[in-house]
Amino acid sequence: MTRRWIGPLIAGAVMVPLAWQATLLATPYALMAAAMQKIGSGGPVNSFAFGAPATAANQPIVRPSPDLLYASCVFDVSGGPVIVEAQAVPDTYWSISIFDARTDVAAVRSARDTGGASAKLALFRAGQRPPVGYDPVRLNHDKGIALIRVLADPRIDKSAFDAIDRARRTSSCRPANSAN
């Protein structure tokens, strides 16, 4: 009787670490996919959605900073490279970060890296040719999120906040082969 359970119990025991590891490996992909779906609902793929300041009533992703204005672009380079241009915003912190489908950061650029100029990135996969004149960012996955952060607090200076908001909205995310 007991002997008949030895094989099944060993098989079950082997499954425990395998399931543990598989769950951990799958979690970032699953949560990133959910985030891309949620963020992507705010606009088409390969274009920026410019969010309002985070509040208790506006929290597109977990642990948002209420001090930052976010703009997010769900990108997909399966059809060719994607151009992401983050407009430099003077006198405040700004950055553009590229996250792939596994949540790895493929690139981060801020005024510290660009010398104050706008960041112009070309996202591409192996086998694609990034357009000339852009900072090439090679990706290991087709899809991901480009995220712009701009420090701005509407409680302090509304006119400064509005100027920052206008400036960041000139940022763009588009396929390299688009007409624009």
Added chain:
Amino acid sequence: MRGWLRYTLCVVTGLVVGGGAAIYQVRSADLGRQVINGPWSTNTDNGTADASALARARVALFGLLALPAKEAMYYQARTDSSGAALDGRCTYVVRGTAFDARWWSLTLYQGEGWLVPNAANIYSAGSGSLIMMESKPAQFAIRVGPDIPAETNGFIPTGGVSAFDLTLRVYHPQGALLDDPARARLPSITKERCA
């Protein structure tokens, strides 16, 4: 019981136990606890290929789209400096000195990392407001509590929630903040009173 049924039962049980253990491990921790400094904890490999599967899963759950350490450090506290869990029915004072960084901010969250509704619609305090007010003190004191005062500068409401955490963001960190976060000079969190 037939042989295939015994195998199915044990394999399914193994999958459930392994998957459940992973979910419990991910959910029971914080944004990251690679480095401990008083009540604060942080990770140093957010968003990098070096991050372990467990660290990556935790960051995805508690701080998706977190930046790498060179761009920003995220310090999280769920207790005060005495080790007692942060309670939204109590008032705390967070005291520290200005950080060697581009800017910093302290934000209050509940659960996995959600802003807490409050009558003042205030969720954070930090160098952004202090700099814009043309005042940059070397030291700061931020009060955190359920009762919103008339002067809300330097105050973060808890909304009266039973449990919360504080996340200290430091952008473009320099010195020990980046190189030796376990020894970096971080704020103290002191309980003043409870309702």
